[in-house]
Amino acid sequence: MAKPLPSDYVEVARWMLGQTPVRTAIAIAGLTLVLFLAALFVAIAFVAMTTDMRELDTSFPMMVVGLVLILAIHELTHALAFRAFGVRPRFRIRRRAKIGTVFYVSAPGSYLRRDEYLAVGLAPLVLLTLILLSAAVLIAVGSAFTATLLAAVALNVAAAVDDMFIAYEVLSYPGETYFEDTGYGFIAYARAGT
Ligand SMILES: [Zn+2]
Numbered sequence: 066m067a068k069p070l071p072s073d074y075v076e077v078a079r080w081m082l083g084q085t086p087v088r089t090a091i092a093i094a095g096l097t098l099v100l101f102l103a104a105l106f107v108a109i110a111f112v113a114m115t116t117d118m119r120e121l122d123t124s125f126p127m128m129v130v131g132l133v134l135i136l137a138i139h140e141l142t143h144a145l146a147f148r149a150f151g152v153r154p155r156f157r158i159r160r161r162a163k164i165g166t167v168f169y170v171s172a173p174g175s176y177l178r179r180d181e182y183l184a185v186g187l188a189p190l191v192l193l194t195l196i197l198l199s200a201a202v203l204i205a206v207g208s209a210f211t212a213t214l215l216a217a218v219a220l221n222v223a224a225a226v227d228d229m230f231i232a233y234e235v236l237s238y239p240g241e242t243y244f245e246d247t248g249y250g251f252i253a254y255a256r257a258g259t
Contacts (some may be wrong), residue, residue, distance in 0.1 A: 068152055074243055074254040080234055081250035084228055089230070097226045103218035106199060112215065116206045124209035131213035132220050135197075136168065136218040139189045139224050143170045146188035147246075150181045157248060171248030179235060182251070184245040186232050190225035194218060 082093075112118055140156075147154040152175040157169050177185065201214040227249075235244065235251065243254040 067225075068150070068177065070243055070254055071256075073257050074176075075244075075257045076181045077255045078238075078250055079140055079219065079250070080253070081247070082230060083106040083249055085230075087152045088255040093226055093230060097223045098224060101219045101223035104194075104222035105215065106217040108215045110200065111198065112201050112206070112211070115202055118206045118211065121207060121212045121215075122209040127209050127213050129248050131217055135220050136224060139193060139221055140168055140170045142189040142193050143185055146185040146206075147172050147175075149186065150177055150249060159248070169248050172246045174245070174249075176243040176245050177255075179238055179240050179242045179244060182246070183232055185246070186228045186235070187220060187225070190228060193217055193225065 092181040109121070124249045147170070155171050156168070156169045156170055197214055197218045201211050201218065204210070204214075220248070231250065238244075238253055239255075241256065245252040247253070
């Protein structure tokens, strides 16, 4: 199941997050930390204001398992969004020198319109954040499970910093551009002669 590229489209750009300037890498690392803390604060404040929760139990093992799981669920959300647009995603594991082994989703050989590609990229940030926050409010107020959900909200937002940088870059292209996801960046295609 691959979405073909219209025959009159040609490659116009290749962009990889890992090949951006050092200051971009620093900005991403800094923003990841800041957004993790900000999202954690906002999520706890939101649950504290909308429920009777006054204290929060924590369980270190549950937290570790929950945070590893949420990174996998983040990638699965990208995969489901690819599926929603008729694309079969590929699951990959890659070693990255700076942060160790990462599990990620890509869809080489499939081509999405700009806004579809944006939706795939931002699906975990928007949908998963809403689902996790709703679950934290509804299911387990004050338990170690609540604490794990709130930390998962923060980690999911932090994990979406890469997605936000890619989305920002993608938005600089016109709406009729097609994108091929390479896992950590994209190849952009435009109609020949434009
Ligand atoms: Zn992501």
